[in-house]
Amino acid sequence: MRRKTRTPPSPLPQRHGVDPVRLRLPATGSWATVREHLVERLSGAGDGTVDGMFDAGLIVAADGRPVAADAPYVPGMFVWFHRELPAEVPVPFPLEVVHRDEHIVVADKPHFLATTPRGGHVAETALARLRRELDLPTLTAAHRLDRLTAGLVLFTVRPEERGAYQTLFRDRRVRKEYEAVAPYDPALALPRTVRSRIVKERGVLTAREVPGEPNAESRVELLGHRPAEATAEGTGPLGRYRLVPATGQTHQLRVHMTALGVPILGDPLYPEVTGPAPAGDFRRPLQLLARVLEFTDPVTGTEHRFRSSRELTAWASYDRWAAGAPDGPRDGQ
Numbered sequence: 001m002r003r004k005t006r007t008p009p010s011p012l013p014q015r016h017g018v019d020p021v022r023l024r025l026p027a028t029g030s031w032a033t034v035r036e037h038l039v040e041r042l043s044g045a046g047d048g049t050v051d052g053m054f055d056a057g058l059i060v061a062a063d064g065r066p067v068a069a070d071a072p073y074v075p076g077m078f079v080w081f082h083r084e085l086p087a088e089v090p091v092p093f094p095l096e097v098v099h100r101d102e103h104i105v106v107a108d109k110p111h112f113l114a115t116t117p118r119g120g121h122v123a124e125t126a127l128a129r130l131r132r133e134l135d136l137p138t139l140t141a142a143h144r145l146d147r148l149t150a151g152l153v154l155f156t157v158r159p160e161e162r163g164a165y166q167t168l169f170r171d172r173r174v175r176k177e178y179e180a181v182a183p184y185d186p187a188l189a190l191p192r193t194v195r196s197r198i199v200k201e202r203g204v205l206t207a208r209e210v211p212g213e214p215n216a217e218s219r220v221e222l223l224g225h226r227p228a229e230a231t232a233e234g235t236g237p238l239g240r241y242r243l244v245p246a247t248g249q250t251h252q253l254r255v256h257m258t259a260l261g262v263p264i265l266g267d268p269l270y271p272e273v274t275g276p277a278p279a280g281d282f283r284r285p286l287q288l289l290a291r292v293l294e295f296t297d298p299v300t301g302t303e304h305r306f307r308s309s310r311e312l313t314a315w316a317s318y319d320r321w322a323a324g325a326p327d328g329p330r331d332g333q
Helices: 034-041 049-055 126-134 159-170 252-259 318-322
Strands: 021-024 078-081 096-100 104-109 150-156 175-183 192-199 208-210 216-226 238-245 288-296 303-307
Touching: 034 049, 096 126, 096 303, 104 126, 126 150, 150 159, 175 252, 192 252, 208 252, 216 252, 238 252
Parallel strands: 150 288
Antiparallel strands: 021 078, 096 104, 104 150, 175 238, 175 288, 192 208, 192 216, 216 238, 288 303
16 A cells, blocks of 8 residues: 655645645656756746756755755655735725634634635735734634635644545535625516526636526525615616525626526626726625524534624615725624
């Protein structure tokens, strides 16, 4: 039986709450040196970038010592380095901690803040912020919310317990409840359960429904409706909806609401792609909120029920939402 290679601990500390990059050299290959492999593997970094990192001693081995550019290629060898952080516009909305104990942290994430480092969002993410603000370098995310969605996110404190909490989401033992603001259609019969098959292809911005066995299920309920305020866009009546997903396909709630003819307000992808907003443009946030997170703690056995205190801005005032006002504390149902 083949033994699994143990991954050594990182010899580099976090920087701005962000872990260093860890690479393991492939078991097979024709590279003579570590440099040859990394130049090929990190080809998108730009000419001279990898050589500059070697020259500055920024690429290190498991013992923390810099790896020389002419070091022989060793299959299975681990190397670490810090990526060059992208220029990021700070998300000017608070990240609130609603619960913290020795096992978990539950945060109420604002719109526009990514959950974990990815692409051009690295230090300006919920995970990196919490690591810095709470001085918890071992903090990790048990699941993720879309960057444009606000609401509750669960983080784990101890690396050895992360798997137990992630399993809750994998096995659908977490009850998640969302709220959304979208057009109101009096002809749409609610409540109802929507089931369909959703696919999301790599490199494609949007997910889509296709024929086949359903893999996505959402309960949609109407909580209330009211006429919209007069706007230049001529928006019609608005509804406030409770959305309860039984599954977790990418963009599931956004796809299902669009399929019902009531796409969520502020969605840049559905029903049609309008393109990303310019950096620093925090107007018209997607009116989708992860309101409730409920589960039995797999470590302590405690029954947890957490509730976001945010209010979706467009429901309180369409004009404030259009002007880019952040979601505030909820002042009632």
